[in-house]
Amino acid sequence: MDFTENTVKSELIFDGKVAHLYKDEVSLPNGKTSFREYVKHNGAVCIVPITENGEVILERQYRYAVRQELVEIPAGKLDTPQEDPRLAALRELKEETGAVPEELIYLGEYYGSPAIMGEKIYMYLAKGLKFGERHLDEDEFLDVFTMPLEEAVGQVLDGKITDGKTQAGILRAALMK
C-alpha cells in the first residue's frame, strides 16, 4: 500500500537562521487531510574518526536544545543544500579535530527525528588520520578527546552516550571491522 502524504498547502511559519519551520496541510491515504509540522534543514554530516590505535575521536559539547553536555562524534551543517557532503565532512573533521583522513568511507544516511525534522545527515567513517591545526567557528565551544572504540561501544550499550548519531556511528564502526 502507498502511504504517501501529498502536500495540499504549505505554510512557512518561521524562517530562522538554522530552523525553517513549516505547517503543511497534507492528504492522507484514506482521503482525509491533516496537518504536519516539521523543520526544514540544509542537511548535515557526521564522521566516525578512527585513529591508527583503534581509538575514536569524540567531542564534549553543550547542546542548548537538551540543556546538557553531550558526547558526540564530529558533525556539522552543510553550508548550502547543494554542498558536496564529502567536502563538508572533510571540512568539519579538520575544523573540529584537526584531522585529515586518508580514507573517507560513506556509511549512508541518518535521519535523527524524521517525525518532525527534515534534517538528513550523511555519515562517514574516517581512517588513516593525519593531524594539523583545528579552527573552530566563533561561537563553537567543545572539548576533543579520544577513547578506545571498544570502550565507546560499552558506553553506548550502557546508555552513557546518548546522542543518536554517535550511538549509530560507533556501533556501525565496531560491527564493520
Place this chain on the structure above:
Amino acid sequence: MDFTENTVKSELIFDGKVAHLYKDEVSLPNGKTSFREYVKHNGAVCIVPITENGEVILERQYRYAVRQELVEIPAGKLDTPQEDPRLAALRELKEETGAVPEELIYLGEYYGSPAIMGEKIYMYLAKGLKFGERHLDEDEFLDVFTMPLEEAVGQVLDGKITDGKTQAGILRAALMK
C-alpha cells in the same frame, strides 16, 4: 571547562500541536551572547521488539518531514511530559504491533538531533512477546513486518535502514546478545 549556555531571554515563536519552536538568547562561555533556535517536545519512546524466533518487528511508515517511507522500530510520543515512559512504551507497542512483552528492558536515552530538537526518546528492548489486536491512531498508517535480527543488522550496515533510532536500536540489540 564548563560550556553551559545560560538563557538570557526565551521567545516562543510557534506553539504547535507537536512542535514548540523557541528562539532563545543565550550567554556563551566566552561571555558573548548568541541565539539558539530549537524545538521543544514532550518526549517519546521507541521499542526494539524481538520475537522468540530472533526476529525484530519493524514498521514501514511515510514520514512527511523527509518525504519518504522509512523502516522504523515502533515508537510514539509521550501523551504528557509527565507520562511514565515505560507505560508509553507498552501502549505504543501494543497499539502499533499488537504485542505485549513479558520483559521490557530500558536501554537508555536517545537524542536524535540535539543541535535543534529537544526531543528525548526513551529506548526499550521488548522480549517474550504475546500478540493481540492492534489499534492505530486515526491518522496513522503503517505496515508492520518482521525480519531476522541479523538481516536487520545487515540493512543498517548497508545503509538501507536510515532512521537513526532504528539503526541504534537494532545494533544495540544485536551487540547485547
